[in-house]
Amino acid sequence: MNLDAVYSELTLKTNAKIALVVLDGLGDLATKNQGEMTPLEAARTPNLDALVAQGCAQGRMIPVAPGITPGSGPGHLALFGYDPLEYQVGRGVIEALGLGVELKAGDVCARANFATLDAKGIVTDRRAGRIPTETCERLCKMLADKVKKIGDTEVIIKAGKEHRFVVVFRGKGLEGPLTDADPNREGFPIPQVKPRDPANAKQKKMAKLVADFYKAALPILQNEKPANGFLMRGIAHQPEIPLFEERYLLKPACLAVYPMYKGLAQLVGMKKLEGPQTIAEQFRAYQAEYSNFDFFFIHYKYTDKYGEDGDFEAKKKAIEEFDAALPILLEKKPDVLCITGDHSTPCALKAHSWHPQPVLIHSAYSGSDKLQRFTETGANQGSLGVFEAKYLIRLLQANARMFDKFGA
């Protein structure tokens, strides 16, 4: 039984508006060091508290599967209702999206590093001494100017930070994933890439293209020091993902500031609304565009950023900044409002984690869990329980009365 097909069959088009506010990495841990409080618990959030008082359902979400820590890709795909175990997005694609490359269907992307090779082609430094970003940009421009195409295939090269860049191959009949052009340690030559599936003709063609790209690009770098070579990893095409609008009968818009999240939204066909830089500006843009879309994905980065820094106070303040802006969103109250994270980024870990993130749903039909606030500890007692994040969108649709009854 394909559950997605069941949902699709039951889906009705309505006029309901849904807003999904993602406070990236929101979830946290109550540790002794932090007075047994999470940043969300320690923060002053009068506007959020008032919303909770109006009646909300709360719970916690498992981003991918028990114990698994997601990257931003799987974390967001789950929030968008795509099983992150089924829809895996290659590292190259995520990096390209993160650098703001506008990907097209069929594009094959590779994450690349500038590296140092000795006279025999042995990798002596996989990161070329972490060259400055400016050097990386100069080298990428040099490569891009000289290698615009390999055969019929367009090559797009974009610099990242320090030694990092991405290479996008845009052509016909190309597919990943390939093995890495990276020995993954020093003292070995750059290996030839191979199809992951030896029987796949498109992967074979792609492997040949990568080899030809090396032949064209390496001579251009030969007099550079220390970056006279490069490695390529995570070589894969953009996966085919059913479009959000067709899947949910919701016309979606994305209000994100960072390119990675815009890219992930674009992957499922959301319309990017450009311009706003702060959460208050994002909420104002939501207001302005309210009548043009049914679904708003509003992404707030700073909870994750300060969680990764292990900066409890800053994460708490980021939540308070969100709370201060919340009334702007509520001026045009959506039929269904959801506030959550894509995963937890506990200050104690300074990294993404597997801990289920708290989630809040407010609608005319959410009911009230009679909790005072929106917190991790409160959410443990919520009516939504602990569930897989990929089901969130279905709960939002249900709250929007978008599902017909199943069976008589």
Added chain:
Amino acid sequence: MNLDAVYSELTLKTNAKIALVVLDGLGDLATKNQGEMTPLEAARTPNLDALVAQGCAQGRMIPVAPGITPGSGPGHLALFGYDPLEYQVGRGVIEALGLGVELKAGDVCARANFATLDAKGIVTDRRAGRIPTETCERLCKMLADKVKKIGDTEVIIKAGKEHRFVVVFRGKGLEGPLTDADPNREGFPIPQVKPRDPANAKQKKMAKLVADFYKAALPILQNEKPANGFLMRGIAHQPEIPLFEERYLLKPACLAVYPMYKGLAQLVGMKKLEGPQTIAEQFRAYQAEYSNFDFFFIHYKYTDKYGEDGDFEAKKKAIEEFDAALPILLEKKPDVLCITGDHSTPCALKAHSWHPQPVLIHSAYSGSDKLQRFTETGANQGSLGVFEAKYLIRLLQANARMFDKFGA
């Protein structure tokens, strides 16, 4: 998408130590008769309370599937991270393990009962009047002395309690499962066993062996009263189970007193540490062996035993005895400590049950659910929610920081 393969791919070897303390049948029900308290709630557990105050994550675990009451086999396999619906262990294997038989790969085991047959071979008593254990032991010795082999296949016979015994067939090219050599009611002859899969040549060979075993063994018993026959059930081979150490990159040790649990641990390749008889001795052995293993399975039987007796006070005292010994374990605090049961054995039922057992995880990254104690009712409000027991090991690995991030 094979989730186990995803976990395997993400698994990193670390130096972390994990201790899993299984209070067998721990879960219970708060009934009116018992002052609406479970034994865990009624027990004085100062050491456990202190552990909870340090920060723990709690929840409840479904041993197999909603409403399903597990035997010890499935209960423990789930705790060891093996889906008990996928890895089914035959009754004969469980019984053999329970009687301390050291099974080898490919052994086929049968659970057997001494029975009474009339002159025509009709079963008149399926349990031979529940003969005393001493009689069973004498008859088993007689059979074992006279039937050491059937063809090339070694036969191992081991007495159990009263009319029960096990027969192990050790040879090449043997497989179960077979149908039972048991009419399952009186008034019928012993049926011939048949392969469960008629196309399976190894099962056919095994069925022939069982028939030959009957031909050799029945004449030996012909003058016995009332045990002049026997029935065989659950005839199956030891299933192939991926080794614990390879699956989780954790070197595992088992500290159990009862043979059944040692056997179950052995089934997945844990090293049995023999000697200790009390929970305090088990914890001391854990300390002594701390540096030699990564994962310690410590099994405590008495919570289950007194639950099966319906003895609330004794079950409560068993929990208090465990609590009194807990500080010994905590002298060498593992990186991740988990305390749970393999299932519930409510005093009100005097039997195993389907009720989700409470579970507690304590680590530097478990966070705190801000609960005062570890109890069934408290665990209902924990951050772990209600989840399938087979995922427990993944949460323990996550707490041990053994997983790489999934996706970029």
